[in-house]
Amino acid sequence: MTVEAQPVAGLPDPTDFGFSVVRESEIPDELLALVARVRDLVDTVAHTEADPAELREVDAALAQVTERLAGRRRDTGALLLHQPAGGPAEYGTVTNLVAGPTNPVAPPLVLAHADGGLRGEVTLNGIYQGPPGLVHGGWLAALLDQALGAAASAAGMPGLTANLTVDYRRPTPLNVPLTVTSRVTGTERRKVFVSAEIRHDGEVTAEGTAVMVRLAIPE
Numbered sequence: 001m002t003v004e005a006q007p008v009a010g011l012p013d014p015t016d017f018g019f020s021v022v023r024e025s026e027i028p029d030e031l032l033a034l035v036a037r038v039r040d041l042v043d044t045v046a047h048t049e050a051d052p053a054e055l056r057e058v059d060a061a062l063a064q065v066t067e068r069l070a071g072r073r074r075d076t077g078a079l080l081l082h083q084p085a086g087g088p089a090e091y092g093t094v095t096n097l098v099a100g101p102t103n104p105v106a107p108p109l110v111l112a113h114a115d116g117g118l119r120g121e122v123t124l125n126g127i128y129q130g131p132p133g134l135v136h137g138g139w140l141a142a143l144l145d146q147a148l149g150a151a152a153s154a155a156g157m158p159g160l161t162a163n164l165t166v167d168y169r170r171p172t173p174l175n176v177p178l179t180v181t182s183r184v185t186g187t188e189r190r191k192v193f194v195s196a197e198i199r200h201d202g203e204v205t206a207e208g209t210a211v212m213v214r215l216a217i218p219e
């Protein structure tokens with residue numbers, strides 16, 4: 001592979017392109033607490049064996065809560081701005097399925113700069129199940145895709161996944177801490193080559209590589 005070093009140019013201001021931008025610090029603690037509560041709720045509902053009468057009552061109570069919150073709704077495409085000290089601005093979406101802080105379905109995967117790439121820990125409960133007791137392979141691909149895209153983004157080269165290859169090396173258990181790592185391995189014109197791993201107890205359970213194609217930013 002030819003590796004052409006790409007100068008890390010600053011990104012333009014996304015608000016100039018019509019995106020709304022939310023700084024991480026602008027998300028109220030109360031919303032983060034509610035999101036954590038709903039995560040518990042999703043797991044509880046997925047596994048409940050409560051009686052039908054009780055289920056009807058809970059369903060009615062939740063319908064009221066949903067209606068109460070529905071009045072003020074954030075833009076689905078709102079961007080989340082993370083500004084690491086001394087590094088380029090990093091953008092994701094506020095409701096990103098894997099990492100979005102306001103998305104109760106997101107585990108969420110939180111990645112930080114480490115060893116020339118990114119690293120994070122995540123525990124997946126029963127709602128991410130595929131085979132009994134094991135994480136769904138599609139979710140492992142989603143975790144890897146996110147870590148791969150974030151590695152390119154953290155290096156100042158955000159883009160879209162053009163190609164993703166996943167190898168499942170060992171079954172990945174639910175309800176245990178998993179370590180996710182990723183890094184940029186090369187660049188060629190707009191292509192950014194990235195690799196990532198998921199580990200349990202130090203052993204790789206799944207790994208992936210991707211070609212991310214950098215956003216074509218108008219001059």
Ligand SMILES: CCCCCCCC/C=C\CCCCCCCC(=O)SCCNC(=O)CCNC(=O)[C@H](O)C(C)(C)COP(=O)(O)OP(=O)(O)OC[C@H]1O[C@@H](n2cnc3c(N)ncnc32)[C@H](O)[C@@H]1OP(=O)(O)O
Nearest residue numbers: 014091092146149150153158159160161162163189211213
């Ligand atoms: C104003 C600032 C705003 C900042 C906003 C930041 C946003 C946040 C970003 C990042 C957060 C990190 C978290 C994200 C993580 C999740 C990522 C996802 O889930 S992405 C969703 C799934 N992926 C798609 O939906 C793509 C669909 N595909 C496309 O849109 C196009 O095919 C695209 C953009 C990938 C390429 O299209 P073309 O027209 O722009 O470019 P062409 O000329 O076709 O390709 C450019 C180069 O890439 C190669 N290429 C294209 N497709 C390839 C493929 N499948 N495999 C290998 N190479 C490929 C080509 O051969 C070419 O290479 P040669 O320079 O000629 O050598």
